Amino acid sequence: MSSPSTSTSTSSAPTSTLRGALRLVDYWATVYRRTWRGSIVSSFITPLLYVLAMGVLLGGFVEADPATLEGATSYLAFVVPGLVAATSMTTVVGEVTYPVMAMVKWNKTYFSMTATPLGVREIALAHLGFVAFRVAVTAAVFLAVTAPFGVYESAPGVLGAFAVQVLLGMAFAVPLYAFAAGLRDETAFSLVFRLGMIPMFLFSGAFFPVANLDAPLEALARATPLWHGVDLTRMLVLGVPDWSMVAVHVAYLLVLVVLGWWWAVRRLTRRMQQ
Amino acid sequence: MVVTASTGLILQRNFLAYRRVWWIFATGFLEPVFYLFSIGVGVGALISGFEVGGREIPYAEFVAPGMLAASAMNGAVLDSTFNFFFKLKYSKLFDQMLATPLTTTDIARGELAWSLLRGGVYSLGFLLVMLAMGLVSSWWAVLVLPATLLIGLAFGAVAMALTTYMRSWQDFELVTLSTLPMFLFSATFFPVTTYPGALRWVVEATPLYRGVVLCRELTTGAVSWDSAVSVVYLVAMGVAGLLVARRRLDSLLLT
Amino acid sequence: MIEARGLRKSFGGFEAVRGIDVEVRRGEAFGFLGPNGAGKSSTMRMVAAVSPVTDGRLRILGLDPAVDGPAIRARIGVCPQEDTLDTELSVRDNLYVYGRYFGMGRREVRERVGELLDFVQLTDKADARVDDLSGGMKRRLTIARSLVNSPELLLLDEPTTGLDPQARHVVWERLFRLKQQGVTLVLTTHYMDEAEQLTDRLVVMDKGLVVAEGSPLQLIREHSTREVAELRFGVAEPGAGHDRHVERVADLAERVEVLPDRLLLYTADGEETLAKVHERGLEPVATLVRRATLEDVFLRLTGRTLVD
Numbered sequence: 152m153s154s155p156s157t158s159t160s161t162s163s164a165p166t167s168t169l170r171g172a173l174r175l176v177d178y179w180a181t182v183y184r185r186t187w188r189g190s191i192v193s194s195f196i197t198p199l200l201y202v203l204a205m206g207v208l209l210g211g212f213v214e215a216d217p218a219t220l221e222g223a224t225s226y227l228a229f230v231v232p233g234l235v236a237a238t239s240m241t242t243v244v245g246e247v248t249y250p251v252m253a254m255v256k257w258n259k260t261y262f263s264m265t266a267t268p269l270g271v272r273e274i275a276l277a278h279l280g281f282v283a284f285r286v287a288v289t290a291a292v293f294l295a296v297t298a299p300f301g302v303y304e305s306a307p308g309v310l311g312a313f314a315v316q317v318l319l320g321m322a323f324a325v326p327l328y329a330f331a332a333g334l335r336d337e338t339a340f341s342l343v344f345r346l347g348m349i350p351m352f353l354f355s356g357a358f359f360p361v362a363n364l365d366a367p368l369e370a371l372a373r374a375t376p377l378w379h380g381v382d383l384t385r386m387l388v389l390g391v392p393d394w395s396m397v398a399v400h401v402a403y404l405l406v407l408v409v410l411g412w413w414w415a416v417r418r419l420t421r422r423m424q425q
Numbered sequence: 426m427v428v429t430a431s432t433g434l435i436l437q438r439n440f441l442a443y444r445r446v447w448w449i450f451a452t453g454f455l456e457p458v459f460y461l462f463s464i465g466v467g468v469g470a471l472i473s474g475f476e477v478g479g480r481e482i483p484y485a486e487f488v489a490p491g492m493l494a495a496s497a498m499n500g501a502v503l504d505s506t507f508n509f510f511f512k513l514k515y516s517k518l519f520d521q522m523l524a525t526p527l528t529t530t531d532i533a534r535g536e537l538a539w540s541l542l543r544g545g546v547y548s549l550g551f552l553l554v555m556l557a558m559g560l561v562s563s564w565w566a567v568l569v570l571p572a573t574l575l576i577g578l579a580f581g582a583v584a585m586a587l588t589t590y591m592r593s594w595q596d597f598e599l600v601t602l603s604t605l606p607m608f609l610f611s612a613t614f615f616p617v618t619t620y621p622g623a624l625r626w627v628v629e630a631t632p633l634y635r636g637v638v639l640c641r642e643l644t645t646g647a648v649s650w651d652s653a654v655s656v657v658y659l660v661a662m663g664v665a666g667l668l669v670a671r672r673r674l675d676s677l678l679l680t
Numbered sequence: 681m682i683e684a685r686g687l688r689k690s691f692g693g694f695e696a697v698r699g700i701d702v703e704v705r706r707g708e709a710f711g712f713l714g715p716n717g718a719g720k721s722s723t724m725r726m727v728a729a730v731s732p733v734t735d736g737r738l739r740i741l742g743l744d745p746a747v748d749g750p751a752i753r754a755r756i757g758v759c760p761q762e763d764t765l766d767t768e769l770s771v772r773d774n775l776y777v778y779g780r781y782f783g784m785g786r787r788e789v790r791e792r793v794g795e796l797l798d799f800v801q802l803t804d805k806a807d808a809r810v811d812d813l814s815g816g817m818k819r820r821l822t823i824a825r826s827l828v829n830s831p832e833l834l835l836l837d838e839p840t841t842g843l844d845p846q847a848r849h850v851v852w853e854r855l856f857r858l859k860q861q862g863v864t865l866v867l868t869t870h871y872m873d874e875a876e877q878l879t880d881r882l883v884v885m886d887k888g889l890v891v892a893e894g895s896p897l898q899l900i901r902e903h904s905t906r907e908v909a910e911l912r913f914g915v916a917e918p919g920a921g922h923d924r925h926v927e928r929v930a931d932l933a934e935r936v937e938v939l940p941d942r943l944l945l946y947t948a949d950g951e952e953t954l955a956k957v958h959e960r961g962l963e964p965v966a967t968l969v970r971r972a973t974l975e976d977v978f979l980r981l982t983g984r985t986l987v988d
Binding site (some may be wrong): 174175177185258264266267268337 | 728745
Binding site (some may be wrong): 170189191192196197200201203204205208209211212213214219220225316336339342343345346349350353360363364 | 446448449452453455456459460462463464467468470471472473595598601602605607609611614615619653
């Protein structure tokens with residue numbers, strides 16, 4: 152039993168938001184060491200089973216015609232990029248719903264962070280940086296594992312698709328993070344899953360061309376961020392990019408990230424002051 | 426399963442708990458409907474259809490009973506694993522109930538009854554959607570509602586028994602790892618004849634396969650002695666699950 | 681260290697802090713005393729530079745929290761009312777990741793964590809999960825965490841609420857050592873004994889205002905008499921009360937408090953008062969003369985009605 156030394160420490164205020172956020176790397180690394188095993192099932196085994204069931208087995212019954220499959224020569228080639236994008240969505244949605252609620256409400260970890268020189272921006276940036284890391288790992292593994300199926304036509308396209316997954320992931324993660332950060336009661340997440348994520352997963356062009364939907368539903372599907380991500384991913388890996396559409400998709404997703412960030416800082420600031 | 430007064434009390438407690446969040450109850454019915462429209466109708470447009478009982482049927486008509494059986498499984502498993510575990514370990518709801526004249530059997534029964542009641546409401550809703558879409562082609566379909574209750578009971582009882590062995594949330598990955606392959610591969614989206622010899626037997630031995638073909642035989646009218654095999658299989662599974670769950674709950678809660 | 685002038689905090693239409701003046705000097709132990717809802721925690725959150733000031737002037741370490749929040753927080757330690765420990769990390773990791781938030785190097789933090797675990801007597805529990813700790817241990821861990829950056833100013837919001845007597849004394853002893861080392865302590869409490877034990881100076885807050893200020897002794901002198909004579913009568917008949925007793929002793933004390941089973945006579949000399957009570961033929965079941973405490977001051981200033 153001794154008293155701690157009273158010599159001054161090197162404690163200081165961060166000189167920028169990014170530098171501040173980097174101080175949280177150790178925290179998130181500790182979290183990741185504890186949870187990465189759990190993410191294998193949801194972000195790796197689950198999508199792979201979908202590839203096998205839908206792409207390989209059910210795909211065997213689909214008469215493949217590139218004209219009706221947005222340029223894909225088989226249903227497998229059609230559905231794999233769709234599942235890559237859909238998995239990016241489901242991965243981040245899992246990371247910015249209940250875990251965020253835990254940080255602000257259940258464990259109040261964020262409150263212990265704001266008692267230090269770090270503020271809301273640093274905390275949000277670090278959390279979202281971790282989510283970006285999660286989606287990057289998931290996408291890299293998924294793209295690598297599905298490569299032997301032989302549906303990828305363009306190597307640079309696959310690299311581009313990898314970058315797209317991070318962007319798509321953030322386009323979902325940032326606004327949803329903002330929503331979760333200000334939420335009082337977690338039951339609303341059920342609605343996010345049931346009325347947001349699941350319908351998008353099923354109707355935003357991952358499993359079948361959105362052109363097969365009735366006109367109003369098709370317009371709705373095309374308005375979802377997932378459709379932009381699916382279309383972008385598919386064009387890139389199949390090696391048939393339409394650059395003007397690529398620009399539209401990227402711009403759409405970027406806008407979501409930027410607006411989401413603005414909203415996130417605002418909502419989290421308010422929440423932390425109550 | 427004997428419905429007693431105490432079962433009614435637990436049903437009433439769950440009813441009150443859900444009254445405030447009725448929309449969670451209401452939207453729970455949507456997931457299989459979304460799958461039906463997406464895979465059954467959307468992907469179905471790319472597939473010509475399958476033969477059931479010597480008759481070629483459209484893909485949506487093939488998938489719909491599969492979704493009905495799978496959602497009965499998913500709902501029951503979700504209630505008996507995650508929700509049950511939460512009440513067991515975190516909210517300590519059962520400890521609170523056992524401080525009253527209620528017994529562990531009452532709790533197991535009450536929770537299962539609630540799960541079945543909810544699953545039954547969802548199944549009925551789904552069946553009406555199928556009817557509206559013209560995906561029901563036989564009067565045998567009136568028996569599909571009890572069939573989904575049987576599926577829910579069988580899976581719910583076994584899942585509850587297994588939940589009593591769970592130590593942390595991490596263990597629940599095993600739940601996903603067993604229900605998801607069944608959901609995707611137990612002849613829900615394509616016929617079992619897709620699989621070669623031995624693999625086909627494995628699939629035919631899974632409980633969800635028994636549930637899926639039972640529902641499909643009922644909605645398409647292709648009922649046979651095989652259907653009776655499925656019924657016996659599911660009943661046996663449910664009884665075994667209930668017996669284990671009751672014994673385990675006694676040793677877990679009455680210490 | 682802290683200078684507040686006309687400090688206010690409102691949440692929507694509700695004014696939690698209604699204009700207070702406070703000054704805390706380096707090296708002293710300062711207390712905010714008051715019932716629940718008095719505005720203590722709101723004040724502490726403003727001082728911790730996490731809650732914006734609604735109105736008035738506030739300087740912490742000479743800095744403005746609205747401008748230099750991060751720089752202030754780098755030099756202070758905060759022990760919140762509710763433990764905000766990471767329940768999924770080990771005891772050691774809780775301190776380690778927290779230290780990293782301050783921009784301290786990995787080695788520096790590791791050494792510091794060792795010292796702090798020793799200081800709060802949790803070295804044996806370093807690898808335990810937070811969930812497995814007792815309430816007192818969690819509290820000590822939270823205090824250790826608030827010290828990770830060697831703060832000049834330590835803010836403690838109800839440091840011992842909910843702890844058993846042994847655990848409270850351990851915490852007090854640790855805080856006393858910190859004070860001896862020159863760390864400025866600011867704490868809120870609604871325990872009078874805690875305020876008397878730990879603080880050099882304190883303010884009593886009620887309904888968002890400071891109602892008294894001074895050292896514990898000064899406050900007792902100003903707002904109470906030196907001694908209190910307690911007369912126990914047994915629980916009064918419903919309706920009757922102790923009114924008849926009060927009438928007979930009212931002139932013997934500066935002030936008389938009526939409790940269900942006893943009367944408190946505030947007076948300069950308790951023994952003398954007691955003797956007079958006996959002279960008048962009153963026969964209490966039991967009597968006691970004691971020194972006035974902060975509790976008497978507190979109840980006088982904030983009233984006996986329950987606030988919550």
